[in-house]
Amino acid sequence: xxxxxxxxxxxxxxxxxxxxxxxxxxxxxxxxxxxxxxxxxxxxxxxxxxxxxxxxxxxxxxxxxxxxxxxxxxxxxxxxxxxxxxxxxxxxxxxxxxxxxxxxxxxxxxxxxxxxxxxxxxxxxxxxxxxxxxxxxxxxxxxxxxxxxxxxxxxxxxxxxxxxxxxxxxxxxxxxxxxxxxxxxxxxxxxxxxxxxxxxxxxxxxxxxxxxxxxxxxxxxxxxxxxxxxxxxxxxxxxxxxxxxxxxxxxxx
Amino acid sequence: xxxxxxxxxxxxxxxxxxxxxxxxxxxxxxxxxxxxxxxxxxxxxxxxxxxxxxxxxxxxxxxxxxxxxxxxxxxxxxxxxxxxxxxxxxxxxxxxxxxxxxxxxxxxxxxxxxxxxxxxxxxxxxxxxxxxxxxxxxxxxxxxxxxxxxxxxxxxxxxxxxxxxxxxxxxxxxxxxxxxxxxxxxxxxxxxxxxxxxxxxxxxxxxxxxxxxxxxxxxxxxxxxxxxxxxxxxxxxxxxxxxxxxxxxxxxxxxxxxxxxxxxxxxxxxxxxxxxxxxxxxxxxxxxxx
Numbered sequence: 001x002x003x004x005x006x007x008x009x010x011x012x013x014x015x016x017x018x019x020x021x022x023x024x025x026x027x028x029x030x031x032x033x034x035x036x037x038x039x040x041x042x043x044x045x046x047x048x049x050x051x052x053x054x055x056x057x058x059x060x061x062x063x064x065x066x067x068x069x070x071x072x073x074x075x076x077x078x079x080x081x082x083x084x085x086x087x088x089x090x091x092x093x094x095x096x097x098x099x100x101x102x103x104x105x106x107x108x109x110x111x112x113x114x115x116x117x118x119x120x121x122x123x124x125x126x127x128x129x130x131x132x133x134x135x136x137x138x139x140x141x142x143x144x145x146x147x148x149x150x151x152x153x154x155x156x157x158x159x160x161x162x163x164x165x166x167x168x169x170x171x172x173x174x175x176x177x178x179x180x181x182x183x184x185x186x187x188x189x190x191x192x193x194x195x196x197x198x199x200x201x202x203x204x205x206x207x208x209x210x211x212x213x214x215x216x217x218x219x220x221x222x223x224x225x226x227x228x229x230x231x232x233x234x235x236x237x238x239x240x241x242x243x244x245x246x247x248x249x250x251x252x253x
Numbered sequence: 254x255x256x257x258x259x260x261x262x263x264x265x266x267x268x269x270x271x272x273x274x275x276x277x278x279x280x281x282x283x284x285x286x287x288x289x290x291x292x293x294x295x296x297x298x299x300x301x302x303x304x305x306x307x308x309x310x311x312x313x314x315x316x317x318x319x320x321x322x323x324x325x326x327x328x329x330x331x332x333x334x335x336x337x338x339x340x341x342x343x344x345x346x347x348x349x350x351x352x353x354x355x356x357x358x359x360x361x362x363x364x365x366x367x368x369x370x371x372x373x374x375x376x377x378x379x380x381x382x383x384x385x386x387x388x389x390x391x392x393x394x395x396x397x398x399x400x401x402x403x404x405x406x407x408x409x410x411x412x413x414x415x416x417x418x419x420x421x422x423x424x425x426x427x428x429x430x431x432x433x434x435x436x437x438x439x440x441x442x443x444x445x446x447x448x449x450x451x452x453x454x455x456x457x458x459x460x461x462x463x464x465x466x467x468x469x470x471x472x473x474x475x476x477x478x479x480x481x482x483x484x485x486x487x488x489x490x491x492x493x494x495x496x497x498x499x500x501x502x503x504x505x506x507x508x509x510x511x512x513x514x515x516x517x518x519x520x521x522x523x524x525x526x527x528x529x530x531x532x533x534x535x536x537x538x539x540x541x542x543x
Binding site (some may be wrong): 051057061062067074075095096098114117123124131132134179194195196197198211213219 | 254289310311312313314316317319320321322323325326327328329330333381382383384385435440441444446447448449450453454455456458459462463464465466467468469472477497498518534535536539540
């Protein structure tokens with residue numbers, strides 16, 4: 001049913017650290033690989049070696065420049081995939097019931113056998129998280145690697161979404177955002193995690209952590225205090241040597 | 254938004270067809286026999302032709318029957334239910350009129366209500382989308398309903414009602430355009446809220462995720478023809494309202510009436526093309542486009 005659950009037992013999702021992401025696109029590639037070889041229709045490519053190559057991706061990395069009123073601009077790499085919203089507008093618009101949000105973990109999924117490929121769910125998503133596969137004619141979206149996270153055939157360290165497992169910078173975190181004591185919830189709490197387009201009222205589960213503000217040339221170095229002299233007056237043998245050498249004519253202090 | 258020809262044909266023709274069915278349904282003395290057959294044949298050709306056209310943009314048209322199931326939440330599903338309901342009930346109503354010369358008034362009223370409901374549900378598919386600020390307004394259902402009822406009155410030869418409704422629809426169209434041009438700016442959504450970085454400074458897209466356009470950009474960022482939007486609005490307005498009104502005010506002739514209908518259909522199709530081509534989806538903001 002396309003009626004949204006009033007609440008879900010857990011809120012599985014991602015926390016993406018914009019401070020740490022280096023924009024390498026490794027998450028994009030690992031996502032495309034895993035989701036082409038496993039659950040559901042493969043993510044097709046059109047004209048992969050021709051002009052204007054195009055393909056289906058469940059995760060894409062944008063790059064932005066933020067120019068403050070004063071000071072130098074900052075580059076922010078910005079991975080974006082399904083945010084598994086609590087009030088997911090993509091689910092309620094589905095005419096066939098192919099789109100649904102799971103009560104047990106809050107993951108938003110598409111039953112590809114029921115999808116008619118009308119595209120309305122992609123229209124309803126403000127984040128561009130859903131893409132109609134041009135070869136299969138069905139809607140594709142991030143599954144939060146539902147075929148990895150519960151897959152006991154995989155080693156425990158691999159039972160997390162492919163993008164999180166792959167990220168070489170540790171910019172992606174996976175967990176239960178409905179549990180205030182979980183690592184991801186604590187991370188969001190301590191770093192001031194935020195929602196994308198909160199005014200849309202979608203209540204995204206995925207959160208983003210802000211990048212640190214850029215250093216200024218005028219800033220005091222963090223190391224400067226450590227370079228200060230630790231003793232104001234000298235003592236002992238070196239003190240005697242210092243004073244004795246001062247008394248000898250020639251040279252200057 | 255990408256203006257898919259199948260969706261433009263659908264909403265233009267079906268809107269007129271269901272508008273005509275509405276007037277035939279509430280008519281206290283509806284046409285019977287051969288005249289009735291011709292009226293209902295035109296209405297069904299427009300309504301059903303439009304509905305069939307709309308299935309052409311589906312990835313899996315053979316599964317379209319599933320779309321009747323989710324009427325509790327989905328306006329698209331509700332549209333399907335209302336359309337099939339209207340066509341079935343008015344089919345019985347029409348058969349009784351054409352073949353038995355019997356007027357079953359209550360069937361006509363139910364069918365007319367379902368016809369209006371079909372047009373309303375169509376408009377709400379667009380009017381519900383917060384992601385397209387230009388569409389998210391009660392003026393969108395007002396636009397679709399007045400167009401449909403005015404077109405139906407025109408097709409069924411109700412000159413006085415058609416003139417009044419064309420004038421009303423023209424006013425709604427102008428108001429819809431007027432509001433729409435400021436809708437995205439007034440929505441409060443920009444690249445700042447989209448990235449959550451807006452309070453730090455001016456955000457600018459410096460690199461798209463991929464080197465060439467993807468599905469999202471082709472579907473949601475349609476900029477071809479926007480530079481001609483103003484000229485097309487004038488053409489749409491002239492064909493939908495001005496020319497039919499002049500033709501209706503001239504002494505009656507079947508030629509003039511037919512020209513008025515053709516002009517109106519061409520105008521509505523132009524207006525519907527603009528409805529999609531001018532609409533900005535907020536996902537375009539992520540690409541530094543609109």
